[in-house]
Amino acid sequence: MDLLDIRNLTIEMDGPHGRVRVLDKVSLQLKEGEVHSLVGESGSGKSLLAKAVIGVLNPLWDVTADRLWWNGKDLLAMTPKQRRAITGRDMAMIFQDPLAYLDPNSTVAEQITEAIPAGDVTGTFMHRRIDRKTRVAQLLHRVGIRDHDAIMKSYPYELSEGIAQKVSIAIAIAHRPKLLIADEPTTAMEPSTKDQIQRLLGKLAVSQSMSVLLITQDVASILPATQRVSLLYCGQMMEHGDTETVLNRPAHPYTDAMIKMSLQAHAELEPKSKLPSLPGAVPTLRHMPIGCRLGPRCPYAQKQCVKAPLVRHRDEQSYYCHFPLNEPEA
Amino acid sequence: MADIELYYQDRNPSPLQLVWFAFKRRLAPMISLWLLGALLVLVILAPVITPYSANVQFVDAVALPPSWTHDGNMQFLFGTDDLGRDMLSRLLIGGRFSFGLPIIMVILASTIGIFIGAMVGADTKSKLRVLGRTLDRLLTIPSFLLALVLIAILGAGLGNAIIAITLSLVPQFIYVTRNAVYQEWQKDYVTASRLNGCSNTYLMYRVILPNITPILVMQLTVALSVAIMDIAALSFLGLGVQSPTPEWGSMLARSLDEVYLSPWSMVLPGLSLFATIMAINVVGDSLRRAIKQRMDT
Amino acid sequence: MTRYLMTRLFYFFLALLVLSVVTFSLNWLFPGDPLTNMSGIRDGQAAYNATLESRAFDSTVIQQYVNYLAHITQFDWGLSLSTGNDVWQDAATYLVVSAELVLLSFALAVLIGLPLGMLAANYFRHNLDKFILTSAMTGYSIPVFWLAQLLILLFAVQIEWLPITGQINPLYAIDSITGSVIIDILLSDSQYKLAALQDALLHLVLPVLTLSSLPSMLLLRITRNQTIEVLQKPYVKAARARGLSQKRLLFKHALPNVLQDVLPQMTFIFGLMMANLVIVEHIFNWPGAGAWLLKAIIERDYPIIQMVLFTLMGLILVLNLLVEIYRGWRFPMTREERYGGY
Numbered sequence: 001m002d003l004l005d006i007r008n009l010t011i012e013m014d015g016p017h018g019r020v021r022v023l024d025k026v027s028l029q030l031k032e033g034e035v036h037s038l039v040g041e042s043g044s045g046k047s048l049l050a051k052a053v054i055g056v057l058n059p060l061w062d063v064t065a066d067r068l069w070w071n072g073k074d075l076l077a078m079t080p081k082q083r084r085a086i087t088g089r090d091m092a093m094i095f096q097d098p099l100a101y102l103d104p105n106s107t108v109a110e111q112i113t114e115a116i117p118a119g120d121v122t123g124t125f126m127h128r129r130i131d132r133k134t135r136v137a138q139l140l141h142r143v144g145i146r147d148h149d150a151i152m153k154s155y156p157y158e159l160s161e162g163i164a165q166k167v168s169i170a171i172a173i174a175h176r177p178k179l180l181i182a183d184e185p186t187t188a189m190e191p192s193t194k195d196q197i198q199r200l201l202g203k204l205a206v207s208q209s210m211s212v213l214l215i216t217q218d219v220a221s222i223l224p225a226t227q228r229v230s231l232l233y234c235g236q237m238m239e240h241g242d243t244e245t246v247l248n249r250p251a252h253p254y255t256d257a258m259i260k261m262s263l264q265a266h267a268e269l270e271p272k273s274k275l276p277s278l279p280g281a282v283p284t285l286r287h288m289p290i291g292c293r294l295g296p297r298c299p300y301a302q303k304q305c306v307k308a309p310l311v312r313h314r315d316e317q318s319y320y321c322h323f324p325l326n327e328p329e330a
Numbered sequence: 331m332a333d334i335e336l337y338y339q340d341r342n343p344s345p346l347q348l349v350w351f352a353f354k355r356r357l358a359p360m361i362s363l364w365l366l367g368a369l370l371v372l373v374i375l376a377p378v379i380t381p382y383s384a385n386v387q388f389v390d391a392v393a394l395p396p397s398w399t400h401d402g403n404m405q406f407l408f409g410t411d412d413l414g415r416d417m418l419s420r421l422l423i424g425g426r427f428s429f430g431l432p433i434i435m436v437i438l439a440s441t442i443g444i445f446i447g448a449m450v451g452a453d454t455k456s457k458l459r460v461l462g463r464t465l466d467r468l469l470t471i472p473s474f475l476l477a478l479v480l481i482a483i484l485g486a487g488l489g490n491a492i493i494a495i496t497l498s499l500v501p502q503f504i505y506v507t508r509n510a511v512y513q514e515w516q517k518d519y520v521t522a523s524r525l526n527g528c529s530n531t532y533l534m535y536r537v538i539l540p541n542i543t544p545i546l547v548m549q550l551t552v553a554l555s556v557a558i559m560d561i562a563a564l565s566f567l568g569l570g571v572q573s574p575t576p577e578w579g580s581m582l583a584r585s586l587d588e589v590y591l592s593p594w595s596m597v598l599p600g601l602s603l604f605a606t607i608m609a610i611n612v613v614g615d616s617l618r619r620a621i622k623q624r625m626d627t
Numbered sequence: 628m629t630r631y632l633m634t635r636l637f638y639f640f641l642a643l644l645v646l647s648v649v650t651f652s653l654n655w656l657f658p659g660d661p662l663t664n665m666s667g668i669r670d671g672q673a674a675y676n677a678t679l680e681s682r683a684f685d686s687t688v689i690q691q692y693v694n695y696l697a698h699i700t701q702f703d704w705g706l707s708l709s710t711g712n713d714v715w716q717d718a719a720t721y722l723v724v725s726a727e728l729v730l731l732s733f734a735l736a737v738l739i740g741l742p743l744g745m746l747a748a749n750y751f752r753h754n755l756d757k758f759i760l761t762s763a764m765t766g767y768s769i770p771v772f773w774l775a776q777l778l779i780l781l782f783a784v785q786i787e788w789l790p791i792t793g794q795i796n797p798l799y800a801i802d803s804i805t806g807s808v809i810i811d812i813l814l815s816d817s818q819y820k821l822a823a824l825q826d827a828l829l830h831l832v833l834p835v836l837t838l839s840s841l842p843s844m845l846l847l848r849i850t851r852n853q854t855i856e857v858l859q860k861p862y863v864k865a866a867r868a869r870g871l872s873q874k875r876l877l878f879k880h881a882l883p884n885v886l887q888d889v890l891p892q893m894t895f896i897f898g899l900m901m902a903n904l905v906i907v908e909h910i911f912n913w914p915g916a917g918a919w920l921l922k923a924i925i926e927r928d929y930p931i932i933q934m935v936l937f938t939l940m941g942l943i944l945v946l947n948l949l950v951e952i953y954r955g956w957r958f959p960m961t962r963e964e965r966y967g968g969y
Contacts, residue, residue: 093868095865100861104862105883467638468646474903479653479936483657566772567905582772600776611764611768
């Protein structure tokens with residue numbers, strides 16, 4: 001059974017210019033122990049997807065789905081309390097700007113302690129205290145922080161960004177979640193820190209045997225250990241499937257463009273050659289195209305594209321396009 | 331040229347316009363704004379529209395209840411006070427002191443305060459740091475106590491009260507302007523304009539001022555409500571407007587003894603005072619909210 | 628922390644010094660003889676020449692200021708111009724009387740303002756929030772003297788529940804020892820202690836209600852706005868994503884962060900109470916420092932004016948200092964903040 005099973009998730013919000021559909025029938029399946037990368041430009045709704053799963057979406061927005069299942073249980077049908085219990089025990093999330101996501105007025109130790117499940121430590125009061133402390137130190141070691149004593153006592157504003165992200169990872173894995181959602185954890189970081197965090201996440205996914213849903217902006221920064229990848233554009237799923245297959249033989253024009261864009265920095269471009277990126281800009285929420293939202297920017301678009309394409313499958317990948325690329329020779 | 335739109339284009343409203351749009355959407359502040367406007371007109375026209383002179387006494391109509399009560403008389407719409415003076419006329423004329431004067435005082439105080447504040451805020455040298463921090467602490471002292479000090483020096487009376495309240499309002503303006511200017515000065519767009527070669531004067535009036543206008547307008551409403559409250563309080567204590575001049579605060583002080591006999595002489599001036607301050611506060615609060623909304627989006 | 632503490636203390640004493648310079652120069656600004664304004668001894672009295680010397684009025688202004696400072700640090704504020712009593716000795720009881728009123732009102736204001744503010748924020752955009760906010764706006768806009776009159780009209784005249792003026796019914800014959808009625812009653816050997824206490828408390832109700840209305844409503848609004856802001860912060864979202872309950876979220880994560888920014892406002896609120904103290908004590912015939920100040924202003928009793936103003940403003944500064952020290956200790960992040968860049 002899939003750990004997370006999302007079918008046709010739709011999120012609608014009332015903007016100043018009327019009702020907007022920010023997430024349009026997105027489906028995603030996540031197996032246990034799988035590292036999954038979700039790629040999309042800013043505003044594509046990838047963070048919303050994560051927040052909808054974890055349940056911290058603005059309550060004024062409408063979330064509807066054919067299926068939003070966690071381990072076979074329907075998350076949308078749960079009471080807030082039941083949902084909190086699941087969220088607190090089985091899921092965890094880390095964010096792009098770790099410093100803003102740590103409480104500025106409690107120490108690192110307090111915040112990690114808070115995330116340790118109450119049932120894990122037993123005994124007398126003093127015993128529990130010491131036990132908690134050693135656990136916090138262990139967690140800090142596990143995320144690669146050696147000088148745990150100093151870090152435990154410090155407040156978030158005293159930490160560097162990389163350390164802060166490690167601390168928030170420590171908080172996230174404190175209750176041994178089955179799923180870790182990493183929302184652009186390395187986007188604004190310098191390359192060396194970025195590398196550290198990425199490797200740490202990959203390592204933890206194996207050692208903790210948890211699934212990771214990594215959200216990134218471009219194909220280049222997905223984890224090396226990623227097994228499957230999904231691409232999201234303007235709230236619509238474009239393509240998903242096995243990383244190897246999707247990256248080598250993209251079926252969707254958008255995937256194709258994303259791969260070419262990420263390679264652009266490395267490849268030597270011929271003078272006066274056409275840029276490989278898509279023409280135009282990401283549409284604003286007010287002026288969303290109908291049908292396939294990539295339509296106006298897609299070099300292969302035709303009349304049919306005003307109707308949203310249904311999902312199609314090809315070997316290890318699924319895509320939403322009327323005119324796929326790299327079709328195998330018949 | 332008529333407004334012909336050949337092409338569809340998005341128009342971007344200015345910051346002040348954005349605040350206004352957000353402000354306009356809600357009902358309560360708009361009602362308050364209309365109320366204040368009506369009050370301003372009434373106060374300006376007061377000498378023309380009052381039925382009687384504020385201080386003329388009607389011996390045959392002493393302590394007459396308002397006209398809607400059983401004993402009331404249409405001749406005196408809001409009744410008369412214990413000396414037989416028409417309440418309506420007194421309220422309207424009193425509005426000149428209670429609402430008109432504070433407006434003038436706030437305009438004066440803001441001109442002085444914003445000017446000084448802008449100068450201090452633009453001064454980024456650390457020489458004034460110690461002075462600034464010390465003054466920060468002294469600014470926690472409310473304006474009413476400052477006004478009391480000034481009254482103690484100058485003595486009681488209308489003119490002295492005006493001077494005292496005006497001066498006591500100035501520090502708040504300095505403080506707010508200085509902080510706003512200083513914070514704005516740190517921002518990148520100001521640096522960019524400076525690199526473009528703008529002079530300091532141009533920077534202040536054309537670059538920074540438009541961006542801090544909403545904050546200053548909000549401070550104006552705060553100061554106005556404080557000024558109204560202060561002048562009424564001073565008059566209530568007998569240190570401001572002296573009787574027989576009809577001021578809402580001094581009218582309340584007078585009614586202190588007649589609360590039992592003629593409650594309307596207490597309720598009416600108090601109600602006008604309360605409604606005015608409430609309207610100003612509602613406007614100020616919505617303004618604050620609108621500004622915040624703009625900052626967030 | 629030591630460095631933080633030292634700078635705060637430095638600025639506190641500097642502010643106090645500036646304040647004393649102000650009160651010192653008041654003596655020249657007040658009409659009449661500066662020496663009389665300062666010491667309360669009139670020209671022609673026997674002690675005048677001696678005072679002239681002890682206050683260094685034959686010397687430079689700087690020397691005079693130093694001597695003035697020496698006098699006020701020993702609580703020598705001179706003699707009252709109207710009664711001839713030593714100002715500081717009279718002041719003790721007045722100040723205690725006011726302190727009782729102010730402390731009770733401040734406690735009430737905090738007890739009303741903080742919880743209701745957080746409650747309203749918790750129900751942001753619900754009807755409860757709107758209701759609380761509207762009543763707060765109303766309470767905030769009512770002029771304090773009008774509110775006092777309305778309360779008197781309602782509770783004392785219409786339904787006759789509460790007494791109007793004074794601290795206690797004089798029939799109980801409680802000797803004023805400390806100034807605070809409640810302590811006085813507890814100290815006294817009257818046989819009707821309980822009845823006297825009840826009477827005193829009833830007398831306290833109206834003044835405390837009036838004095839605390841504006842601060843509590845102001846505090847409520849500040850707390851609400853601040854809480855709403857904090858609840859939208861990323862770290863609260865992160866805590867929510869960790870599956871914490873709303874209660875834990877509010878008290879463990881929101882409250883400290885709200886307090887961090889609400890605490891400095893406490894000083895401002897306290898200052899407002901000091902200003903309203905004058906009005907409230909005047910209306911309710913409360914024998915406290917505020918009414919005393921008002922009487923001194925009307926009688927032009929300058930030593931008293933100086934002393935009371937300096938004490939009230941000094942108290943505000945003291946509270947400011949305490950708040951800053953607590954804030955720096957509890958919320959270490961604020962130690963590094965430079966407000967206004969100065």
